[in-house]
Amino acid sequence: MMVVEKEMLDSLILLKELYHIRGIKAEFEAEGASYQDMVRLRRLTLQAGIPFHVKIGGVEAVRDMRDCLELGVDGIIAPMVESPFAVKKFIDAYFTVFGEKSHHIAINIETKQAVAGLPDILEVARGFVDAITIGRTDLSASFFDPEITPDSEFIWQTVEDICQEAADHFTITLGGNVSTSTQEKLISHETTRSRIAYVETRKVIFPTEIFVYKTSSLADALLFEKLFILAKKTTADTFLGPDLKRLAKLSERVKQATPEDYLMGV
Template sequence: MFGIEKKLFEQLVFLREEYKLEAIKAEFEAEGSSFNDLVRLRRLTEKAGVKLYLKIGGVEAVRDIKDSLELGVDGLIAPMVETSFGLKKFLSAYREVYKNHRIKLSINIETRNAIEELDDIIEYGRGKIDNITLGRTDLSDSFMDENIKPDSDFIFELVEGVGKKAVLNGFNFTVGGSISQNTIEKFLEHPDWYESITSIETRKVVLPRNIMLFKEGALEEALKFEELYILSKKEISDVMIESELKRLAKLEDRKKKTVAKEVNLTFYTL
């Protein structure tokens, strides 16, 4: 393992052993990750015996789904599913690539429109997908009301309502989006808000609900993994670009010499 990768791997194992880590999430768009970044992450998660889920770029992101097959991920997450038709498009794209092979399938409910269409989405998805995730950050933004934030009571009440419907229809229910210590404290004050939740996730780390809510240090250790992941990506990127940066200095020097030569030629012409 290269440099910080060793610490990243150790944190993976620590989360698995001490916090019952369910999975690590990855995505191309929001993180700006390259395919090679995810190859390294897949290598580490596989070595640690940890599942890797890939959030694709859209319900029909066939290129991402094909990449997920190459990576050997354990699950796919479709973002911004707003209608049963959107879910149908995701499942069609998934089957186009995976055929009859089955991996875990999850959808993100993260807009006002999705909440309004939730009953139809659940009806169509029953028996076809495994998990529904409520993304609180985009969901709160989608109401276009500056008073509605991820930790607003209004959003927590939506968490409760969506969770009850999800569990009643046989889905696991995950909550993510701007999870903070304040989020955890508000959940603990209102058990009804979290009773239907299966898992709670940060951008990259999925932990069981009770671990995230009740075990000391859970959120901190999850965020530590994310920090190490970013630092590891930077370390690798710096190595890859180092030779180019050295050439950049040489090019700058050559440019200066070229300009100086042109000035001298102009002087002699005059």
């Protein structure tokens, strides 16, 4: 195990023991995580005894679901669900790969189109989908209004509307540009907070009350993400090392080669 991976494991154990985190999340979607990244996170979450959730690249991303099958993930998240048909495509693709339901299942509601069609989306989702994740970054961007930001009052009212519609039948998770401002907003929006079970950063899923009132939670989540990126860099540097040495030699040989030799491929 690399030193940075040991630091990641220590960070995971701290997150579990101090904040009782719901899980660790990675994305084939916007984050574009590699299969190698997923293997590392699956290995470390197993060692730490923490559930591992993966956001696939789309509602019908069968290739990603097959990777999830190989990895043995605990949860699968479908992004950018904007219609009842998208939910159906997700369900059909899931059963094509897995045969029967064996994961915690979530869908992302993260556009104004999804909010407008939410009742119909939830009707199709009931009985299969366990959780709704509200992605505030894309949700705010989908209005094409610079005044509408993830922590604007408009988005917080939209979050409350989604919670009122969905919280009776689905677990609600809040994500997207999570910051200290989000902690403050959750304190001031008590009714909304009571309906949100979890808050997720790019990598870590916290119980809402712990995220809000243990303010160090955000810094520790960001530290884990930093270690994750450092692990990726360390691995890439290690793998590229021999090639970079070869590249330096090739550059020198090209300089030394005569034009005739170069044309002959020497």
